[in-house]
Amino acid sequence: MPAEAASSGGAAEPPGGPREQRRRRRGRARARTEALLHTLKRSRRVKANDRERNRMHHLNAALDELRSVLPTFPDDTKLTKIETLRFAYNYIWALSETLRLAEQCLPPPPAAGLLPARRAAAAAAAAAAAPPSPGSDAGSWLSSASPSAPSLCASASGPSSPATSEDCAYAPAESLRAFRGLPAAAPPGAPCR
């Protein structure tokens, strides 16, 4: 290709010459691929954002479902996320504790001897929620370090305690007594009344 060889050889290329045109074409192509890459990345990001939003919506829906099965409060304020989780944790513990005590104290079947579910639930609710003293923030009764349950915090290693060594959730030992069907204190092996 003689023409090419000649142009590459020496004299300054005239503006708009074939070399210049090629360079411009390459520049445009590169810009186009970069733009394409950018839009591709962008669209992936947008999609990922969409999925993430969706995921969080599902998570929140599940949290709402959890709220709906937890006993509501007089003031009916919506529990925050962390409150919901902590309260559920305590509620489950209180329910199982109620069952445990009931099994300990009640005569074996027939079924009539079983603790009515609603009473058990009410007791557990009281246990899990109490003491919801007015003016106290959620942290004091739902959160990790409740001063009202020092003994249970101390015995956090016990399998039946809702407290963990790291996060000593409120342990409603006192409020379990609110349930009239249960003894004030029923240490393991204590005679049932």
Add this chain to the structure above:
DNA sequence: TAGGCCATCTGGTCCT
């Protein structure tokens, strides 16, 4: 106005 809560975006990591 400060602080708490929340939704959303984002980049990184892990898993399928």
Add this chain to the structure above:
DNA sequence: AGGACCAGATGGCCTA
């Protein structure tokens, strides 16, 4: 490769 999950950042809204 693409999706799920996670944690940090950011900004908006609300309340004391």
